[in-house]
Amino acid sequence: xxxxxxxxxxxxxxxxxxxxxxxxxxxxxxxxxxxxxxxxxxxxxxxxxxxxxxxxxxxxxxxxxxxxxxxxxxxxxxxxxxxxxxxxxxxxxxxxxxxxxxxxxxxxxxxxxxxxxxxxxxxxxxxxxxxxxxxxxxxxxxxxxxxxxxxxxxxxxxxxxxxxxxxxxxxxxxxxxxxxxxxxxxxxxxxxxxxxxxxxxxxxxxxxxxxxxxxxxxxxxxxxxxxxxxxxxxxxxxxxxxxxxxxxxxxxxxxxxxxxxxxxxxxxxxxxxxxxxxxxxxxxxxxxxxxxxxxxxxxxxxxxxxxxxxxxxxxxxxxxxxxxxxxxxxxxxxxxxxxxxxxxxxx
Numbered sequence: 001x002x003x004x005x006x007x008x009x010x011x012x013x014x015x016x017x018x019x020x021x022x023x024x025x026x027x028x029x030x031x032x033x034x035x036x037x038x039x040x041x042x043x044x045x046x047x048x049x050x051x052x053x054x055x056x057x058x059x060x061x062x063x064x065x066x067x068x069x070x071x072x073x074x075x076x077x078x079x080x081x082x083x084x085x086x087x088x089x090x091x092x093x094x095x096x097x098x099x100x101x102x103x104x105x106x107x108x109x110x111x112x113x114x115x116x117x118x119x120x121x122x123x124x125x126x127x128x129x130x131x132x133x134x135x136x137x138x139x140x141x142x143x144x145x146x147x148x149x150x151x152x153x154x155x156x157x158x159x160x161x162x163x164x165x166x167x168x169x170x171x172x173x174x175x176x177x178x179x180x181x182x183x184x185x186x187x188x189x190x191x192x193x194x195x196x197x198x199x200x201x202x203x204x205x206x207x208x209x210x211x212x213x214x215x216x217x218x219x220x221x222x223x224x225x226x227x228x229x230x231x232x233x234x235x236x237x238x239x240x241x242x243x244x245x246x247x248x249x250x251x252x253x254x255x256x257x258x259x260x261x262x263x264x265x266x267x268x269x270x271x272x273x274x275x276x277x278x279x280x281x282x283x284x285x286x287x288x289x290x291x292x293x294x295x296x297x298x299x300x301x302x303x304x305x306x307x308x309x310x311x312x313x314x315x316x317x318x319x320x321x322x323x324x325x326x327x328x329x330x331x332x333x334x335x336x337x338x339x340x341x342x343x344x345x346x347x
Contacts, residue, residue: 151258151267183224
């Protein structure tokens with residue numbers, strides 16, 4: 001029997017908020033509630049996930065369940081009632097709710113399909129620093145070079161605090177328990193890994209940036225990506241531009257800039273013709289770039305230059321979609337376009 005998958009990670013909309021419509025709740029391609037009732041969202045997640053797992057497991061068919069949780073993005077909300085509402089801060093309470101939600105889904109998987117289901121849990125970016133106590137923590141990935149210049153080095157930047165996120169995999173008997181890997185992975189790896197585990201083939205005539213990382217998940221390898229590219233995420237440069245390069249344990253910045261911090265400050269955009277290069281093995285906080293005249297810098301620079309040129313050429317040569325969904329009224333997230341603020345509820 002082919003394996004099943006449950007992929008769970010917190011996710012936020014591409015825009016900070018919808019200013020023209022009330023935030024919708026989708027089920028597959030259909031809007032089922034608008035505006036979404038955040039206080040009951042965790043319960044809806046759980047009910048739908050449990051029902052889907054039960055139905056798929058009873059049918060004996062492999063399944064893929066993707067859950068893009070609103071946790072831990074602002075606005076934070078918790079399903080009432082809290083046991084001690086006055087003693088819990090919103091971020092902690094929301095985190096506990098997410099933990100409980102994921103735990104109950106895991107319990108259902110353990111009951112219905114434990115031996116043949118992979119759970120893969122991760123996040124999409126670091127904390128949104130301008131939201132202060134509602135934003136979480138960057139851990140040890142402070143981005144000190146940037147914070148000394150001004151602004152935040154978390155979400156919307158390509159510093160480690162902005163792009164580096166934890167991931168957990170669970171599959172009893174396949175994924176080793178209580179193990180930690182230092183392999184460099186990406187969310188782009190989820191698709192090719194799931195395809196490989198299912199015994200299927202990737203679509204032809206196109207290039208994929210992700211890898212089949214099942215050997216890393218199963219503890220048989222510590223080899224992930226040698227190279228990753230961090231697209232500009234709003235703090236500096238053209239949005240989506242590739243101007244930060246990870247090469248093994250080195251990371252090169254051709255552009256830097258600080259996102260809005262909790263105090264409202266931002267850091268200036270700075271272009272670096274000779275990139276800043278950090279050794280993350282020795283400097284995870286990205287405090288001090290390598291001296292440009294040092295042997296280490298001179299050895300890494302041509303390699304970084306080459307891999308960046310190669311990926312930009314690869315993108316230029318690849319098939320790409322030219323659809324502009326921002327200009328297509330049929331994909332506007334609104335259940336009743338005739339209304340000023342779209343409102344409907346079917347669940």
